[in-house]
Amino acid sequence: MTAGLWTQWMLPGIWITVQLTLYSAALATVVAFAVGTARTRRARPVRFLAGLYTEIFRGTSALVLMFWLFFVMPSLFGWALVPMWAAVLALGLSYGAYGAEVVRGALNSVAPAQREAAVALNFTSWQRLRLVLLPQAVPEMIPPFSNLLVELLKGTALVSLLGVADVSFAAYLVRLATQESARIYSVTLVIYFVLAFALTRGMRTLERKTRAGAGVVATPGGAR
Amino acid sequence: MNGWDWSAVVDFMPRFRDGLILTLRVLVLGSLLSFTLGLVWAIGFRAGTRLVRWPVHAVTEFIRNTPLLVQLFFFFFVLPEWGVQFSGLTTGTIAIGLHYSTYTAQVYRAGIDAVPAGQWEAATALSLPVGRTWTAVILPQAIRRIVPALGNYVISMLKDTPLLAGISVLEMLQQSRLESASTFQYTEPLTVVGIAFVLIACPASLLMRALERRLVH
Numbered sequence A: 001m002t003a004g005l006w007t008q009w010m011l012p013g014i015w016i017t018v019q020l021t022l023y024s025a026a027l028a029t030v031v032a033f034a035v036g037t038a039r040t041r042r043a044r045p046v047r048f049l050a051g052l053y054t055e056i057f058r059g060t061s062a063l064v065l066m067f068w069l070f071f072v073m074p075s076l077f078g079w080a081l082v083p084m085w086a087a088v089l090a091l092g093l094s095y096g097a098y099g100a101e102v103v104r105g106a107l108n109s110v111a112p113a114q115r116e117a118a119v120a121l122n123f124t125s126w127q128r129l130r131l132v133l134l135p136q137a138v139p140e141m142i143p144p145f146s147n148l149l150v151e152l153l154k155g156t157a158l159v160s161l162l163g164v165a166d167v168s169f170a171a172y173l174v175r176l177a178t179q180e181s182a183r184i185y186s187v188t189l190v191i192y193f194v195l196a197f198a199l200t201r202g203m204r205t206l207e208r209k210t211r212a213g214a215g216v217v218a219t220p221g222g223a224r
Numbered sequence B: 001m002n003g004w005d006w007s008a009v010v011d012f013m014p015r016f017r018d019g020l021i022l023t024l025r026v027l028v029l030g031s032l033l034s035f036t037l038g039l040v041w042a043i044g045f046r047a048g049t050r051l052v053r054w055p056v057h058a059v060t061e062f063i064r065n066t067p068l069l070v071q072l073f074f075f076f077f078v079l080p081e082w083g084v085q086f087s088g089l090t091t092g093t094i095a096i097g098l099h100y101s102t103y104t105a106q107v108y109r110a111g112i113d114a115v116p117a118g119q120w121e122a123a124t125a126l127s128l129p130v131g132r133t134w135t136a137v138i139l140p141q142a143i144r145r146i147v148p149a150l151g152n153y154v155i156s157m158l159k160d161t162p163l164l165a166g167i168s169v170l171e172m173l174q175q176s177r178l179e180s181a182s183t184f185q186y187t188e189p190l191t192v193v194g195i196a197f198v199l200i201a202c203p204a205s206l207l208m209r210a211l212e213r214r215l216v217h
Helices: A003-038 A044-059 A062-077 A083-109 A112-120 A125-162 A167-178 A181-213 B006-045 B050-064 B068-081 B088-113 B117-125 B130-167 B172-183 B187-215
Strands: none
Touching: A003 A044, A003 A083, A003 A125, A003 A167, A003 A181, A044 A083, A044 B187, A062 A083, A062 A125, A062 B130, A062 B172, A062 B187, A083 A125, A112 A125, A125 A167, A125 A181, A125 B068, A125 B130, A167 A181, A167 B068, A181 B068, B006 B050, B006 B088, B006 B130, B006 B172, B006 B187, B050 B088, B068 B088, B068 B130, B088 B130, B117 B130, B130 B172, B130 B187, B172 B187
16 A cells, blocks of 8 residues: 555545544434433433434444435435535434433432432422433443444444445545555455554543543442 | 435435345344354453463453454455455455454353353263363353343344445445435435344344343343
8 A cells, every 4th residue: 555545545534534433422422322312301202312312223234324314305305415514414413322222321310319208309300300310320331432433433334334434435536546445345344453452542531531520439239 | 404205215215225135134144153252252261371360351351342344445455465365245244244253252151150060060970081172061051041131233234234334335325325326315315224233133132032031041
């Protein structure tokens, strides 16, 4: 692979992949917290709608959703999306649905006495969530979120099929130019592996920070 | 901007059926491959020597943390260079089975670790040979617990089969693209495919949840 191909395609491709991961992760986090907390609410319609959302978006294939947002939305509703944003929307919405299950599980795993104590102290439901439940639930969410983030990173490779110039797309072009398939795809796989490794490391640091912030002392199986 | 046209849905049905059958075929073969290979990895995790354990860990971690799509392209373009000529379908099935075997390996590992230590000790006390210990004592107990988790990965695999469209396998998504290319109807075929995924995946995941309640707890 020549230097020109690196600076022309591969490096910008890596940057696009990183951007896609960050934007989709941001959208997925918002969706996950919104839908996940909605599923723990008492009002039945709210719970039902949130449940429907997770079932539908977990049931569909991210790639089909991406194609649908890109090819069908314009003709059906008259909105056209740039491929990049169709990709971010598809990844964010479907991984957000997976994340919502994580948020719900973590909120439900907070000891019921904590919720009752917050009620007894006359906290509003927003205060209850923000000051009592989330600080304890967030550290529990981080390991599964870390797995989802790696899945999301891997999912960004799908955008190359829409013609977004990410690493996978760059690899495809470089292969066409040089015909060195084995070398190029090995390098690409290693790039993804390094990115995934960096993400996992970052999430582990975040977990330590949030745990310290919540004042949680590791007591396996204790304090239930 | 044009609306919904039911006749396009009807026209798409023959292709859709072919795509669905092919998708299910990839799914069944890929699952069998991932179940078998996953067990091999899981036994590799427990090998007595580091010479086996470390490479198995390294390989499975690498495969698990890199995108299936890039792996598909890797196999699709590189295997012919090595003199192996497989069809896109075979390549795709092998790649998807290999990718998911690294997930099922973790499931098997969790299942095997959950078998109480007393079972291993009892097998040793009865001086069962290693092969019998695995096939008659450990695996029957481990597999019962992990059936739902394996099922969930089959569902994930189903949702990843459209990636095979990238190497021109005629599964559901690729069939919808072909249909759109010949009729210029983009809306209906793709929507039918999207709904098909939800209609297969949702009941399947409900079934897995029911199985989980019965088998695990």
